Structures are given as C-alpha cells and as structure tokens.
Amino acid sequence: MTALDVRDLTVAYPQAHGRPFRAVERLSFSLRAGRTLALVGESGSGKSSVLKALSRLVRPAEGSILLDGREGVRGREYRRAVQMVFQDPFASLNPSHTVDHHLRRPLLATGRARRGAEADEAVAALLRQVNLTPAADVARKRPHELSGGQRQRVAIARALAPEPAVLLADEPVSMLDVSIRLEILNLLDRLKRERDLALLYVTHDLATARHFSSEIMVMYRGEVVERGPSDEVILDPRHPYTRLLAAAAPRTGASREEVREARRVRLESRARRDAERREVVVGEGCRFRPRCPFAMDSCARRPPEVQVAPPPDGDGGTGHRALCWLYADPAAAAGALPAAGPAAAVPPHRAAP
C-alpha cells in the first residue's frame, strides 16, 4: 500500500540574482508501508531538499505530495503521519530539556496521549522500544549525559511518538561511531517491520543502502538518474554516474592498488564537482554530461528514463531504470558501452596505467 506518493516534485530556492535555483527537478516516487527506499547521492545532489519538502519545512515550487492518495492534507494530520530523524543527534536534541520532555511534547502536541499517567506510560514505552532501559532513569537525563548512539535513539523515539506512517531518515548514522551504526540501522529496520512504517533512508553510503533498503534511487543534481531494486542498482549499475559512485567506494577486501585507484577517482570527481557546482546547466541536456565518460551528441537533449534490465518474464521487469541515452538507442549503446560491473566505471582511457 502506498503511504506517500510524490509526483513531479520540484524544489526551488530564490537566488539573489537570476532565476531561482532548482535543487530538485520533477522527482516522482512513492513510499510503501513496510518498505525502505534509499535515496543516494553526493552532497549537493538535492537529497536534503527532498526531505525538507516532504517534511513541509519548505514549500515545493511544483508537484504534489499525496498522503494515502490525498493531496493537501491538513497540517496537523500530515505532521502525525510524516516524521523525520535528523542527521546530527548532537544538534537535534534541545540541550536544556530532559529526554522525558523530548518525548512527552510530541505525544501531547499530536494528541497521542493525555497529560499525566497516560503520557508517563507512553514515554516509557517509547524508550523501551528503542532499547533505552531502564526507561525511568533515561527519561530524567539531559542530552549531554547521553552518548551519540543513545541520543540518536531518543531522536528516533521522538519521531515515533506521533505514530507516523512515514519516517524520513536523513543520514541517521553518518554522525555516529562506526561501531554503533549497525545497531541503529537494525533498530530502524526492526521498527519499520513492527510498525509497518514507510521508510525513506537518505544516505551516501552505498553499502548500508543496499543492505537496509529494498529499492534505491540515485540522485544527481536534483534528478534521479537511476532507480531500481537495491541489489541490481549496486551490483549492476547502469548509469555512468552510479558506476562512478560504486567505483569510488572501496570494498573492505580491496587490495592496496584498488584502494589507491578508488581514492584517485574520488578526488578527481570531487575536484570536478566543485568546479561544476558554479556552472549553470544550459538547456535540457543530461546534467551528468560534463563528467560522463560516455558523453555523446544526443546527450545535449533531455535523456529518457529507460528500462535497463531485460524483463525476466515479460512482466514489466524489475523496475530498474536509468535516465540515460545509452540505453535508449541500442545501436549507440552497443558501440559505446563496455561490459557492465563496477570495475567498468573507470573510463577506459583513464584506467590505462
């Protein structure tokens, strides 16, 4: 069942001079109850703008967000249904209030519990759900007495207090110690199953995106360039940008050579990205064109979103799609496209020693 349906979402920020900057361009996707959708992309790709629009912190310039198939849901009902976990657990809790306050207020403000014993019980239940026990002791503490992982659990409990149907997680583990990342992600996964949550997991970590989500969308400069089942997108990336991303993330078992190569690719792409950020995309063409090793003449036009994986049983396929001309025109693709796989992400003329 679709919990949140996003259609042609466009987020634009006014600029001092010139046209508004379009951070998200005609983005469509839907979140389903009990499923996790990962949104992957480098910084500046528009991930946070998507979250801000979904949490109604900014008003989208165009497009619509449908909650349970309805548009323009009233503020109060929408806030009950859509909640968010912030990236930095050290900034997302108010230093002058206790944990109890952080959980009690959303319960009362959204009318999920009445003042007094009922709220007490609800706060304790929330803390137990995120494995913060003994609940009574934790509730009395202030954020500065908790570790990063504990704080993030409190932040998750706060987001769960209004009993939302949709949970937006903005890089929930990127500020945490590596040793507790898995714990927090497993917690989110368990809560998703228990409460039948629709989870949007925003990250730039491909490995966790693959393990904790059923579907992945890869964003580049405000557009989704590739989407599909997570295993397919990560193991068999088709869009040149996704390949670059996959190549830039070294595997744990990578040899020293591979690590060095990956770092070189990463640094190079960062340098180019910085130079590119100020550049204005002209016209409708593919936004990845300046960095793409396979750029063709046709890339000056807006690329189509094409089905890349062959449908296994002719039943519409797995939904693995890429926004690229390479797959629109079989003739062009046959000539330009090397064998699939992460290793192929390095352009041939660069891979030569």
Next chain:
Amino acid sequence: MTTADITSADATHAPVPAAALPAGPSGGGPGARLAAAWRTVRRSRRLSAGLALIALFLLTAAVGPLLATDPQGFGTDLSQPPSGAHWLGTTQTGQDVFDQLMVSTRTSLLIGFAAALAATAISVVIGIGGGFLGGWSDEALSLLSNVFLVIPGLPLVIVISSYTKGGSLLATIGVIAFTSWAASARVLRAQTLSLRTRDYVLAARLYGERRWRIVLVEILPNEAAIIVSQFIFAVIFAILTQAGLAFLGLQNPSDLTWGNMLYFAQNADALSGGAWWWFVPPGLCIAVFGAAMSLVSFGLDEVLDPRLRVYRPARRGRAGRQRTAPRRTAPQQQAARRQEADR
C-alpha cells in the same frame, strides 16, 4: 544488550554532575534543588563573593530605612567628621550621612532593578520576537532597535528627564529602561536567528508544536545565560545613569539616592572643603555594588560554562592531602613525570 548495561551503570553516578548545574535535575524536591544551587554557588569564589555583597546591599535596602532616624532632618552638628553619634559624620546642614545612605540604598537599588527588569523585558520581546518571526516584522523591529542604538543615550535621557522635571520615581525608571534596551535586543535577535534553525527547533515544528511554545520552551531557555548577564549589566547601567542624572541635577532632589547625595555634596563644595565622609560613602556604594554585580555575572559564566572553570582543589582537601598523602619516592616521581610527558 549493551545499551542497557551502559545506562544502568550511568544511573548510579550520573546525577552528580547534573545536580551541580543550577537548573538542577528534573527529579527531587525543592530541598534537593536548593542544596544543588548552594553547591553551585560554593563552586565559584567570584559568585559567592558577589552574591554575599549583593545580599548585604539588599538587606540594607530592606531594613536600613527602618533604622534611619529622619535622614532629611537638620541637626545642630554641622559638617562633623565620623563619630560615635554620627557614624558617617554629618552634612553641611547637619543631616546624618549614615541615615541618608540607608535610605538612598533602597531608592537606588529600586531604580536599578526596576529599570533593568523593564529594559530586559523590552529587549526579550523585541529581540527574540523579531529574530523568530523573521521577514517584515524582523525588519521593522531591528530598524527600531538600530534607531535606539544610534540615538545618543545620555542626551536623550537628559532631555526627557528635564521635560519630566525630575518627575516621579516611575518616570526615572521609565526613561532609563526606554533608552537602554536596544543593545541587548540586537544580541538576542542574533542568537535567536541562530537557534531558530537548529534541528531541535525544526523537530518541534515537525511534530506541530505551537509557535509561542517553540519560542518560550524550546528557544528561550537556551538564551537564559545571555538574558541573565544582560540583566545584571542593565542593573549597573541603570544605577550609574540615575547617579549621573542626579549629579547633573536632573532628578527630583527630595528623593534620596546615591546620586542625589553626590549632587548635594558637590553643591556644598564637600570635595574642596575636605568633607570626604560626605561623598566617599555613596561613591563607594556605587562602585562596590557595580563590582558585586559583575562578580556575579562572571561567576555565573564560570559555573554555567565548564570551559571557563578554573580547576581548584577544595581548600580543606589540599591541606589534608599534603599531610596524609604518602610521600612519593624518587623513582615513582620520575615515572609520574614520564606519564605527564607522554600525555
């Protein structure tokens, strides 16, 4: 589960640092809070010294006027130096300086605290209101505070108070508050601008917290330290301004304040006449009270911000440890020094 272990282990000793904060732990009765506050005060010498001095002033303001026998009454002892009969001597017209000081303290402190309270209230409303609302209301409110900031304060005060002819106490308080809120309003606005986009404020907006609650409950407590220190300096400023006005003869001379005492001393040539007992006590009162308020402010900073805290072992502990601690042998000392160096 690891977390459970950690939290349960914390529970045994965690309340100690929390209790040391003035805000105190959320649990515990008023007795526990009072004990926690007392420990906080004891931790900073500046704070305890400043609070002791202010307590003395407040006590004087409370009971002094009851002890004083007619401070305005003229006596037959003219311009007498301090003696058993007149502890701080007498004025040129035979008034008892000690009695005058007792009565002045109450009026001066009243003006200081009332004007500071009003000025702080205005700056909180305009600063935090503008910073939080943003947009046109912020533009208008910061324009207002900018205008008040560039108006030269003292001349305006002089103009207004000469218009009110010294006026009542209330007029004095109003004039001082009216001209002194702008700087704090700007500081609070800047702080609010930074706080309103913090994640915890966004989170409160996400779960649909009402605006006034976000301002009062989520933002205001995080600015409490700034507001308190601004209030303290506003008190000093108000007392100094009132003394300045009185010294210039712009206050109702029948109200006894420290400034008015200085005004009469100056008019009677006490300085050139060598009647130091007339002008030194009120001058000293102003200086000591200002210093005490500053001490409280610095002491609070020290207590609230752990980074400013100077580590100082308790006095009793220091003496005791020297006596009881076993003397280190030379190799032990070397080892200790090596450890220090490694660190």
